[in-house]
Amino acid sequence: MPSTTTTTTETTAAEAVTREWTQTGAQLFDAARATREGHNYATGRDAVVAGIDGLTWVQMPKDTGIVMPFSPGESVKALIYGLGLRDVRRIAWDGAVEVRDDVEGSRSLYSLLAVEFGERGGLVRLFAVDRGTDVLPVIIDRIPVPESPAPAPVVDPVTTVEIVAAELRRGDVILTADGRRAYAALDLRDDPRDADGTRNIRVLTSPEDQEAGHPAQVPHKGTDALTVARPTS
Numbered sequence: 001m002p003s004t005t006t007t008t009t010e011t012t013a014a015e016a017v018t019r020e021w022t023q024t025g026a027q028l029f030d031a032a033r034a035t036r037e038g039h040n041y042a043t044g045r046d047a048v049v050a051g052i053d054g055l056t057w058v059q060m061p062k063d064t065g066i067v068m069p070f071s072p073g074e075s076v077k078a079l080i081y082g083l084g085l086r087d088v089r090r091i092a093w094d095g096a097v098e099v100r101d102d103v104e105g106s107r108s109l110y111s112l113l114a115v116e117f118g119e120r121g122g123l124v125r126l127f128a129v130d131r132g133t134d135v136l137p138v139i140i141d142r143i144p145v146p147e148s149p150a151p152a153p154v155v156d157p158v159t160t161v162e163i164v165a166a167e168l169r170r171g172d173v174i175l176t177a178d179g180r181r182a183y184a185a186l187d188l189r190d191d192p193r194d195a196d197g198t199r200n201i202r203v204l205t206s207p208e209d210q211e212a213g214h215p216a217q218v219p220h221k222g223t224d225a226l227t228v229a230r231p232t233s
Contacts, residue, residue: 018142021045025138028129031102039131040099040108047098048138051112052127055092068093072111075130079115087118097129121145157232166199166222173229183209183218191219198222
């Protein structure tokens with residue numbers, strides 16, 4: 001980037017653009033200096049902003065150059081090569097800025113040029129005014145790369161199994177016939193075993209289950225058939 005120390009920074013919400021007005025470009029708005037040096041001057045920044053809004057951006061080909069009129073073409077080259085800009089993405093050269101000449105009491109237009117290039121952290125758009133004798137960088141817009149959305153939390157997959165109550169594990173969620181959650185096996189309490197030795201259990205339910213009307217403990221015979229959603233190991 002050119003070493004154009006900035007004087008003002010603005011942030012536009014539409015595109016999260018940080019706009020910097022260069023010190024070099026401040027002479028465009030200095031009527032006394034412009035008259036002394038034989039240049040016209042712009043009466044305010046609005047004239048430049050209006051010119052930016054009317055620019056037509058053209059994509060920069062990777063392998064070939066852009067065919068464009070000689071005069072703006074030389075000015076754009078002066079910006080790119082003179083300032084050592086790399087990774088140029090787009091250019092524009094059809095803008096205009098209204099300027100005044102107090103000596104002749106006339107108004108005219110200066111050409112407005114722009115170069116968009118990549119920079120670490122995002123894009124930069126450099127806007128410059130072609131005064132005929134020089135190309136004056138006036139505005140630098142910086143557009144940051146949008147932040148990547150946070151990755152979705154990893155949720156352990158579950159599988160649905162058909163088991164008997166004696167095979168319940170801590171963390172299993174017992175489902176009703178329609179597939180909805182009934183209650184969770186947050187803890188398992190042993191009950192006496194049946195005559196055949198099958199382990200009977202009591203399931204301690206979650207507070208959410210209890211608020212939904214389920215009991216705090218649910219007894220099951222070890223041989224009761226259950227449909228269970230179980231975290232995949």
